[in-house]
Amino acid sequence: MTAVSPWNRLTVRRFRGIRRVSLEDLGAFNVLVGANDTGKTSVLEAVFLLSGSGNLTMPIKVQNLRDELVHTLDDLSCLFHECDVTAGIELSATTLTPASSRTLSITAADPDAQSHVVSSHGSNAMSYGPRSPATASPAVSLPTHGALRYDLTMSGNAASSRSRHSGSLTLLKAEQIVRTDASLSETTIPARFLRSRFEHDADAVGDVVVNKKKQELLECLRFVNPRIQDIAVSGSSAFLDVGLARMLPITMFGSGMVRACSTIAHCVLGRDRILLVDEVSSGLHYAARSRLLRALLHFSTQAGLQMFVTTHSLGVLQGLQEILDDEEMVDLRDVVACYALRRDHGGQVRAYRYGYEELDHCIRSGIEIR
Numbered sequence: 450m451t452a453v454s455p456w457n458r459l460t461v462r463r464f465r466g467i468r469r470v471s472l473e474d475l476g477a478f479n480v481l482v483g484a485n486d487t488g489k490t491s492v493l494e495a496v497f498l499l500s501g502s503g504n505l506t507m508p509i510k511v512q513n514l515r516d517e518l519v520h521t522l523d524d525l526s527c528l529f530h531e532c533d534v535t536a537g538i539e540l541s542a543t544t545l546t547p548a549s550s551r552t553l554s555i556t557a558a559d560p561d562a563q564s565h566v567v568s569s570h571g572s573n574a575m576s577y578g579p580r581s582p583a584t585a586s587p588a589v590s591l592p593t594h595g596a597l598r599y600d601l602t603m604s605g606n607a608a609s610s611r612s613r614h615s616g617s618l619t620l621l622k623a624e625q626i627v628r629t630d631a632s633l634s635e636t637t638i639p640a641r642f643l644r645s646r647f648e649h650d651a652d653a654v655g656d657v658v659v660n661k662k663k664q665e666l667l668e669c670l671r672f673v674n675p676r677i678q679d680i681a682v683s684g685s686s687a688f689l690d691v692g693l694a695r696m697l698p699i700t701m702f703g704s705g706m707v708r709a710c711s712t713i714a715h716c717v718l719g720r721d722r723i724l725l726v727d728e729v730s731s732g733l734h735y736a737a738r739s740r741l742l743r744a745l746l747h748f749s750t751q752a753g754l755q756m757f758v759t760t761h762s763l764g765v766l767q768g769l770q771e772i773l774d775d776e777e778m779v780d781l782r783d784v785v786a787c788y789a790l791r792r793d794h795g796g797q798v799r800a801y802r803y804g805y806e807e808l809d810h811c812i813r814s815g816i817e818i819r
Contacts (some may be wrong), residue, residue: 454544455755459499460530462539463530464490470798476786480729480769481759482819483790485550488798489759490555492790493642494724496757499540500723502553502601503637505618514644522557522595522620549605549634558598558617601636625814641721643712645728645759647704651716655682662717672740673733674706689798706734716748722755724748729758730765739768746772750784761819770812773805789818 460471461530467488474481477478481489494511501507508528509519519525526532537556543549596619604611614633621627657666663680670677679690680699687710688696699707712726729745730738747755760766766787773782782805789801803811803818 454546454549455753457545458543459492459496460539460541461488461492461495463533463536464495464498464538464540465528465530467491467600467798468530468796470790470800472788472800473802474786474804475755477755477784478746478781478786479755479757480658480765480785480787481757481790482761482766482787484819487790487792489790493727493757493759495540496542496723496724497543497640498538498555499551499553500638500640502551502599502614503634504599505599505616506632508555508597508618510613514642519620522597525597528555547605549603549610551601551603554598554600556598556600559595571614599633601633603636613726625750638723639721640723640725641715642725643708643715643727645731647707647732648711649687649700650711650714651682651685651687653711653718654680654687657714657717658682660718666714666717669717669744670710671700672744673709673737680710696741703732705730705734705737708732709737712741713744716745716752716754719752719754722753724754724756726756726758729760730762734739735764735768738762738764739772742768743772746778746781746785750781763819766818767812770809774809787818 454611455477456475458471459475460469461467462469466486469727470492472490474490481492483489495513495550498507498511501668504510508525511528512519512525517524517527522534526534529538530536534557539552539554541550541552558777592663596617598617601614602611603614610617611634614630614636616630616633617628619628654666657663658681667677667680670680673693676691677689678692681688681690681694687699689699689702690696708731712724712729715721715724730741733741745756746755769785769787772778773785785805785808787808789803789805790798791801792798801818808818810816
């Protein structure tokens with residue numbers, strides 16, 4: 450897989466409850482904290498949309514991630530700030546080495562604005578976690594018409610490297626029609642979104658076994674539970690060996706272990722360049738949080754995988770501070786960034802960045818940053 454440079458800056462405009470917010474000096478491992486309704490999950494979704502710019506059905510998949518089905522263009526209106534579809538969404542990101550940028554604009558458009566029909570169902574290049582009844586088939590019935598227009602601009606160091614791509618997703622009865630520049634599909638960055646709720650992805654674990662990466666998965670899982678001796682897949686279930694007379698279904702170990710296993714399995718497979726994890730510590734005992742963080746930090750630095758995670762847990766921040774405080778982990782201090790999202794008196798979301806030194810000071814001083 451071709452390596453993709455990590456993003457250094459992300460700007461989100463007019464997306465869901467966010468009018469405008471910028472995350473500066475992104476690291477390989479980025480933690481988003483904040484009260485409810487400050488846009489943490491929305492930022493993850495914005496990254497997902499921008500990385501999947503070549504897949505024009507992504508807005509539908511983003512809605513599916515929240516268990517919302519899409520039947521009409523109006524069902525996508527809550528993607529737009531204050532549900533105003535006349536004010537387009539704009540998402541942009543930059544990289545430093547090499548210097549490059551991408552900006553994606555999504556607006557409501559005339560469904561007959563373009564004429565070149567490429568596909569009746571669009572691309573499925575992006576993955577968004579285990580399939581479930583709500584997310585398994587985003588190509589649901591669309592009884593009324595409407596369209597989203599995409600405009601993507603990409604640029605690099607040289608003036609000649611600037612390129613523009615466009616396309617539209619038309620919502621018609623019983624189908625989605627994608628009209629697009631053929632080159633738009635080449636702009637997708639492999640990314641994966643893991644939702645906060647219970648996830649069981651035996652397919653990913655099975656792929657790890659088939660690709661002979663089981664030992665790497667086991668080593669990381671032992672960070673979370675040292676009793677684990679082996680892992681196997683049968684049908685649609687994964688099983689763990691913890692030294693008993695028989696292996697036990699992974700679901701017997703709780704939702705936290707299930708989700709940690711799915712997360713680490715996708716890291717081990719190395720198919721994605723961006724990993725988005727909503728509520729990274731969900732279901733985990735406090736002692737296991739630091740162990741999982743160590744495993745994820747390993748992948749974010751060794752495998753070239755940029756991560757964005759959300760949390761409400763003080764234990765996660767304390768665990769992160771303890772890991773980075775270890776002299777053996779000094780080299781990781783510059784790759785971790787924490788962003789506290791807060792709404793000001795005008796309702797504007799603002800992001801406050803905490804590097805290692807700021808995070809260390811806040812944790813030691815008992816300063817609340819969540």
